[in-house]
Amino acid sequence: MTEKRDQQFFDGFMLLVGIFVGIVAGILLLGDLVGEGLGAQAEEGAAQSAIVERIRPIGEVALIGDPTLAAAPSGGATAPPPAAVSSTLSGTELYDQLCALCHAAGVGGAPLLTDLASWQPRIEQGAEVLRDHVINGYQGSAGVMPAKGGRTDLSDAEVLAAMQYMLDQVSP
Ligand code: HEC
Incomplete structure (x- = not known):
């Protein structure tokens, strides 16, 4: 059992x-x-x-700030900005380019820079009158001095610098 x-x-x-x-x-x-x-x-x-x-492609898209950019050669570096070109003419430059057209040859009765005697009474008028005649032009006994020598696009300062250059040549 x-x-x-x-x-x-x-x-x-x-x-x-x-x-x-x-x-x-x-x-x-x-x-x-x-x-x-x-x-x-x-x-x-x-x-x-x-x-x-x-099968990876040769190029890769990288957005600005992508860390892979830091390692890449900087071929697209921005070129330095060109040096600023001075657009204002000095008194001498403006005299040579414009005022001399009349004042170096006596065109239209313009007083020559070499003619010191003719400048004496003009200088005696005072700087105020001379400035006004040069900037705004005037009709004198010898002829017509056009406003800013005919170049109204020039600034007052540029024209006055040319005038100063001229006065420096004729002042004793
Ligand atoms: C188109 C010819 C011409 C040009 C260009 C010219 N001038 Fe004259 N300028 C004259 C003549 C003509 C006179 C004399 C006018 C008179 O007294 O009858 C004169 C007179 C002047 C006088 C004497 C003003 C006075 O009250 O006696 C000054 C200063 C003068 N010019 C400055 C300049 C300067 C600066 C420039 C250039 C920015 C210039 N001129 C360009 C024709 C010219």
Whole structure:
């Protein structure tokens, strides 16, 4: 009687052990398969990035502020601005370019710079009158002195500088 029960217990126990071993084996096998799968996936990933690297375009778009720009050679550096050109003429330059046309040859009765005597009474009129005659022009006894020598686009300062240059030549 007891022997039979023992036998039954043993059978049941072995069945449980068998099931347990089966489950463990199954888990191990599954783990193996999954592991293999993951490994294959990693390999595939490496191959893919190798392809991406090979077919990568030569150029790359980088926006201002992109850290990759710092490493790139600065081919597009902005050129320094050109030096400012002085647009105002000095008194001497203006005399040579404009006033001399009449005052160096005596055109239209213009007093020559070499003729010191003719400048004496003119200088005696005072700087105020001379400035007015040069800037606004006037009709004198010798001829017509056009306003600013005919170049009304010039500034008063430029014309007065030329006048000063002339007066410097004729003043004793
Ligand atoms: C188109 C010819 C002409 C040009 C150009 C000319 N002048 Fe004259 N200028 C005259 C004549 C003519 C007189 C003398 C007018 C008179 O007194 O009858 C004169 C007189 C003057 C006088 C004496 C004014 C006075 O009250 O006696 C000054 C100063 C003078 N010019 C300065 C200049 C300066 C500065 C320039 C250049 C910016 C210039 N002129 C360009 C024709 C010219």
